Amino acid sequence: MDRSEMDDFVANAALLAAHLTQQCEKAVSEQQAAVRDLRHSADALEDSVAAGKLELQQHARGAIREALARELADASRSLEEAVDRLQQLGERLRVEQSSAGLRMRMLEWKSIASLSVAAAILVGGSAYAAWHNLQRAERAQVRAEVLEALRHVAITSCDGRPCVKLEDGLRRWTKNDEYVLVDTGASVEAASR
Numbered sequence: 001m002d003r004s005e006m007d008d009f010v011a012n013a014a015l016l017a018a019h020l021t022q023q024c025e026k027a028v029s030e031q032q033a034a035v036r037d038l039r040h041s042a043d044a045l046e047d048s049v050a051a052g053k054l055e056l057q058q059h060a061r062g063a064i065r066e067a068l069a070r071e072l073a074d075a076s077r078s079l080e081e082a083v084d085r086l087q088q089l090g091e092r093l094r095v096e097q098s099s100a101g102l103r104m105r106m107l108e109w110k111s112i113a114s115l116s117v118a119a120a121i122l123v124g125g126s127a128y129a130a131w132h133n134l135q136r137a138e139r140a141q142v143r144a145e146v147l148e149a150l151r152h153v154a155i156t157s158c159d160g161r162p163c164v165k166l167e168d169g170l171r172r173w174t175k176n177d178e179y180v181l182v183d184t185g186a187s188v189e190a191a192s193r
Helices: 005-071 072-151 186-193
Strands: 154-158 161-165
Touching: 005 072
Parallel strands: none
Antiparallel strands: 154 161
16 A cells, blocks of 8 residues: 555545544434424423313313213213323323433444544554555665665676675686676575475
């Protein structure tokens, strides 16, 4: 992976992280708006319930007056049913508020998990890129050492046999004593061992 690919990878990872952050922030904002709407609806429902309760109380009073004249039992039964319905509405409202809170917490945890995964991918990619660049640097160092050594050595062919121009005191080629003969038979035997 060359530097431009690494830069592209890092840029893409940063874009991904930014996109995930935006998505999380958007989701949190939408959930907060939904909670506000739910609270507004709950307040409106509470006002409506209070108005309904007041109306129901007024109606109940009138019904009780009539019921006293007619049937007291029927009036109290309808009043109990109305109270039960109001209690059920109140309970349903509490359950919906609890559910909305749970969804918000789940979205928050999912957002945190998404950001953590994106950060881990970014760190892992950066670590891999650094390791890969170190490997390339080591290979470049070895190549540089070989090139430096080759600057001090001359390799040629001496009557069809390889020979190297090296230091003094070694067996030399008879036609040009600046070159040392290379014993290729010994290197073949050493290689086969």
